[in-house]
Amino acid sequence: MxxxxxxxxxxxxxxxxxxxxxxxxxxxxxxxxxxxxxxxxxxxxxxxxxxxxxxxxxxxxxxxxxxxxxxxxxxxxxxxxxxxxxxxxxxxxxxxxxxxxxxxxxxxxxxxxxxxxxxxxxxxxxxxxxxxFTTGIAYNVEKAREKIGDAPLAPLEGALDSWSIIFKPELLKKFADCGVYVLDSPEDLFSTALQYLRLNPDSKSQSDLRRAADLLSLLRRSVTKFHSSEYINGLASGDICLAVGWSGDSFQARNRAREAQNDVEINYIIPREGALMxxxxxxxxxxxxxxxxxxxxxxxxxxxxxxxxxxxxxxxxxxxxxxxxxxxxxxxxxxxxxxDAATMSRLFTARSYDQATQRLITREWTRIKTGK
CATH class of the missing domain: 3.40.190.10 (Periplasmic binding protein-like II)
Known part of the structure; x- marks a missing residue:
């Protein structure tokens, strides 16, 4: 990053x-x-x-x-x-x-x-x-159109302005064969999952966090790799087609693709449910x-x-x-x-975890990534 x-x-x-x-x-x-x-x-x-x-x-x-x-x-x-x-x-x-x-x-x-x-x-x-910056969804525009087509998710050219593309297994698996990277950042992913579940994204409740962990565990079936920087070059080169990433890094990927003149078009969006700031x-x-x-x-x-x-x-x-x-x-x-102001109103922050919560998050994140 x-x-x-x-x-x-x-x-x-x-x-x-x-x-x-x-x-x-x-x-x-x-x-x-x-x-x-x-x-x-x-x-x-x-x-x-x-x-x-x-x-x-x-x-x-x-x-x-x-x-x-x-x-x-x-x-x-x-x-x-x-x-x-x-x-x-x-x-x-x-x-x-x-x-x-x-x-x-x-x-x-x-x-x-x-x-x-x-x-x-x-x-x-x-x-x-x-x-x-925000945590959102970066994607290869051409490959996203191929995978999603006219799926009734959003008005954005057939697709990707919802966290559903990440958290609904039947949608995420459409991208599995062209490469999906997700930030190796439990702080980002847990708060995002909580928001998607319509829970407090800053919740420290163990029951809330376990619900978020159960949702996140579904990602493993389709995610190629959990990493917090490799997705930049992966997107820019066309080696992957979808990433949960940070806004600035995602636009760096877009700029690198343009500099390489490789016909890879990258876009990044803040999902309508909101995003971590x-x-x-x-x-x-x-x-x-x-x-x-x-x-x-x-x-x-x-x-x-x-x-x-x-x-x-x-x-x-x-x-x-x-x-x-x-x-x-x-x-x-x-x-x-x-x-804009409307989007800013949907951005949220999340405070640090106490030691007990941090242990839970660390344990659950390991399970999410490894299945063990």
Whole structure:
């Protein structure tokens, strides 16, 4: 999900010509972010403007980030956790409260997005939003028409604006022979299944979660693979035809197919039942060795023109409302990236699990994927 990197154990050192945290000298900021989640030239421009080198490492999952943080002193200054992980990492005392006076560009943040972030960070004390996105359905348009035809699901060219395409086995199996990938993310899938069942998508009730697990267990018959990044290239190359994925990644798949000129057309939709809204957020670690530089880096990313450049490069919506005039029209007008008010009202968030619920989710997700 979300810089072209060389994976090395728990992190990936990105090819911007910067050293690892242990080797950095002088004015520096050490950043740990998701892969494919920034315009690389933004880092160069930050260094040219401020004289601060950026040591930029990447991770591929919140679990990788959390494992690194809980292992002890990391040397990182700025990290980018998603909402539920931010919530429990705040509780664990990993972050310092932000001094908004040191982030003058925070005045241009999107109030609605920050209000949703407050579910995880009450009062928006510890983090500001970097990017946000939805979990929905990505598909190969030509193959979807072949598989669905005129099935009475939706007005969208015969097909796919409902989670039914995923949760009704008789519909999902139509795609099994052309490849179906699903995010390896129980947080996304459980909340989505709960929403589809017309239960509270933020429910922590064990009976609700078991109902969701039973529904999700039906996927295994038709799903080729559970993975949270391989579906991007799979869709772009035409190797798979359907995925439960993230909006920005799905549009990256579309863009890669267009660049390859391989006649593969990819679309992504937010199903009519609603979708999970996820937020990736900028926070400063409590033991950050370069606090001044961390503030400078975050404030640079919050500059409207810079936030827009990162959105234009990644196809993810950003949390800076004032960036909209600088965003490419095809992205800004895409309601699957920047939903209209009616669609926004159908987006939901889900808080982190307590330990007992997390054990249940982990156990059930293993059963869902393996059948054991």
């Amino acid at each position: 979300r810089v072209f990197c060389i994976t090395l154990w728990a992190s990936a050192i990105c090819l911007f010509g910067f050293a690892s945290p242990a080797l950095a000298q002088g004015k520096v900021v050490n950043v740990y972010n998701w892969s494919d989640y920034i315009d690389p030239k933004v880092l160069d421009d930050f260094t040219k403007e401020t004289g601060i080198k950026v040591v930029y490492d990447t991770f591929d999952s919140n679990e990788m980030l959390e494992t690194r943080l809980l292992a002890g002193k990391t040397g990182y200054d700025v990290v980018v956790p998603s909402g539920p992980f931010l919530q429990r990492q705040i509780a664990a005392g990993l972050y310092q409260k932000l001094d908004k006076a040191r982030l003058p560009n925070s005045r241009t943040l999107w109030p609605e997005v920050m209000a949703r972030l407050a579910v995880y960070d009450p009062g928006n004390q510890y983090a500001v939003n970097y990017m946000w 996820s937020l990736d957020n900028l926070a400063i670690l409590k033991d950050a060795p370069h606090v001044e530089e961390a503030y400078a880096f975050i404030d640079f990313l919050l500059r409207p023109e810079i936030a827009a450049r990162n959105t234009n490069a990644t196809s993810f919506a950003n949390g800076v409302l004032a960036s909209k005039p600088f965003i490419n029209k095809d992205i800004l007008d895409n309601k699957s990236i920047y939903p």
